Amino acid sequence: MSRQRKNQSTAIRPGPALKAVLICGFIVVCCVGYVWEKQQINVLAEQYGKREARLRELRNQNDKLKRQLAALLSPAQLDLRVKELKLGLGPPQPTQIWWLPEPADRQAASRSELTYAAGSPRLGMVQ
C-alpha cells in the first residue's frame, strides 16, 4: 500500500475535486436556501400578522362608522334635528302628491289554486 502511495501523483485530480466542490456547493446552497426560506416565512408571517391587525382595525372602523350612520339616520334623531334646526320640514300631504295613472293590476291568482298552511279550508263552506 505504501509503495503505491509513493507512486501516486501529488497533483489534485479534477474529477473528485469537482465532485467535492459540487457537493459542498450543494450543501451550502441548501443551507443558505433553508435559512432564506425560513427568513421569508418569518417576514411573510410578520406581514400577515400586520395585515390581519390592519384588517381588524378597518373592520372595527367600519363598524364604528356603521353605528354612527345608524344613529344619524335613526328616525328619532332626524325628527329631533328637524325640530332643532326649525327647517319646517315634514312629510308631504296626500294633496301635495301627484298621482300618475298606473297600468291595470294583473288578475290575482285564482283562490282555488292556493294552498293553506293549516290544511284544507275549514268549515266546508268556501271554495
Next chain:
Amino acid sequence: MAKKLQYRRLLALGMLLVLVFAGLGYRLVDLQVLQHTELQAKAENLTKHIDRLEPRRGNILDIKGNLLATSVFVKTICANPSLIGNRYEDVAHILAPLLQTNETELAQRLFPRTRLDKGRAVPIQYVMLKQKVPAEVWEKIQAAMLTLSAGPDDKKLSSAERTFIENLRKSAVYTEPQDDQLRTYPNQRLAAHVLGYLGSVERTNDGVRSVEVEGVAGIESELNDKLTGVGGFRVTERNGRQQELVALREEDVEPRDGLNVVLTIDSVIQHIVESALAEGLAKHSPESISAMVIRPRTGEILAMATLPDFDPNAPGSTGGSPDAWCNRLISNPAEPGSTFKIVVVSGGLNEGVVTLDQQFDCENGDFLFAGRHLHDHERYGILSVKSIITKSSNIGAAKIGIAMGEDRLYDYIRAFGFGDRTGIPLPGESRGIVHPVNKWTKVSIAQLPMGQGIAVTPLQMVMAMSAVANDGVLMRPMLVDRLQDEDGNTVVKYQPQQVRRVITEETVRKMVEALKTVVTPDGTAANAALEHYTVAGKTGTAQKTDGKQYLDKFYSSFTGFFPADNPEICIYVALDDPKGVHYGGQVAAPIFKEIAEKAATYLNIRPDRDPEPDAQGKIAAAAPDLVSKAMAVRTQ
C-alpha cells in the same frame, strides 16, 4: 507494577465514565421515553396557545336595511399591580376618568398585594379593572399611560428605575387577549320589545362551568342560534412578551359570523307609532298602551310597540316597572270587547244565518238571557246587522250569536285563529283562552259575540281583522323577512304564509261595507276617519276583570284598515285602563288616525277619497304653480 496501576486507574476511570454515561443514558430514556407525554404536554403548555376565535354576532336590520342591533368588539382592561408599585395612585388618577370609575376604589385595586402559593408569598400580577371597554377608550388609556411622569428629573434615573418606568408605561395596564362583544342598539328604545336583549347564562359542560351571553328576549332570543355564528380556534405559539409568532401557527380555523336578521319592521313607521303612543300615554295615563301596524295581504308586521318599554342597551333600568319587559301584544291575553263582533257577524253572514239588512230587536238596551241582563251603552230599538256593527250593539251581536248556534260560533272563533298561537317568531306568545263548547255556560253564546268570556291577544285580534281585510284569508304574522350573511347575500328568504280561508270574498265585501260605517258620524269611531282614505274598523271597550268580577277599569281599542276596498295597512291601537274617557272611539281612534295619516304618507298609499272641497281648491291653485315653477327651472 506501574503499568498495572495505570491499567487499574484507566479501568476505574472507564467504569466511572460508563456509569456516568449510563446515568445520562437512563436520564435520556427517562426524559425522552418514560416521561415523554407528560413533558411534551408541559412544553406545549409553555409555548403553545389555543386561541378561541369569537364569531361576530349578526346584526338585526329593519326592512330598509337600517341597523337596529349590532355588536362591537370591546376590551377587558387588566393591570399588573406588581409593575405599578408605589405609583398606584398616579395610575388610578389617570384611569379613573377614562374607565368612569371611582378613583379611590381603583387605587385600592391597583395597590400591590401578594397571595400565598404553596406557602410562598407571590405578588398578584392580574387585576381586572373593567369589562366591555370600547377600543377607542383603550387607545386613550394607552396614550395616557405613556404620558406618565417619571419624576422631576428623569435623566438621573438608574437603569432599574428606567426599566420600572418603561414597564409601568407599556406593560402595567393591558387587555385580555380575547376581545369581548358588546351588543348595542343605535335607536335606543325603538322596537325594544321586538328586538329583545342579551343576558348572561351560566352553563355546565362536562363539569366545567362557563358564562355565555345569549338572547333572552325578543328576536335576540328566538333567532339566537342564527345570530350567534360558529366559533373558530387557532393553535399558535407566543414569545415571552405574549406576542403571537404567526409563522408557528399550526391550525387556524376561522370563525363563521352569525347571520344578519332582516325584519319586516320599518323603523320610520315604528317611530311614528311609538311617538303617537307616547302622546297617548301622556294624554290618557293608561297602565299601558300598545299598537301594531300590519300589511294584511302578507301578514308583514311593519311596527309593533308597547309602552312602557325599556332601553335594550340597559335592559335592567326599566324605571322600576318589570312589566316594561313584557310584550303585551303577544303575551297578555284579555277580553277583546266589541272588536270581537267582527267574528260573530262575519260568521253569521258567511253561513247565511243573517243578512246585512236583517233587523234585530235590541230590546232598548236591556236583554234578559239565561238569567243574565245584557246591556248596550245606549238604548237601541230595532237595528239592522249593519247598524249593530255601526253602533256596536252588544244585544244585537248576542242575538246573531244565538242565531248561529254554539258549534258554528265556536268554529268561527277557532277559524279566525283564536285559541291558537299565531306563530310569530317571538318568545312568550300566549294562545289566549277559548273554552270548548262543552265548557260553555248557558250565557256564553250571548257573551262571546260581545267579546266577553274569552281572552285573546292583541296580535290574534289584529290578525283576525287582517283576515277580513285580506279577502277572508287568515295570514301568519311575518316578522322576519330574510336572513343574510355578512356580505349581504340572502341565505333564507321567508315568504308570506296563508293559514286558511275563513270567510268568502262576498262576506268580506259585506263586512267591509258594515265596518266602513263605524268611522262615520253615526258610528262609534268618527275620530278615526281619514281625510283622504276610507277606513273600515271596529272599536272595542272591554271592562277589565280580576278573575272574579268586573272592575271599573277598561281596555279600550280600535282596529282598522285602509283604504277600505283595497287595504294596504291594518292598524291596532289599545289602551289598558285609560284615565278619564275610556271608550275605544274616544281614546284609541284618534291615535289610530294619527298613525294612519303619517304612515299613509310615508308608504305613499294612494288616496281613495276625494279631499274636502276647500282643500281641493287649494290643490288646484297650488299644483299648477308647482308645475310651472318646475318647468321654469328646467327651461333655465
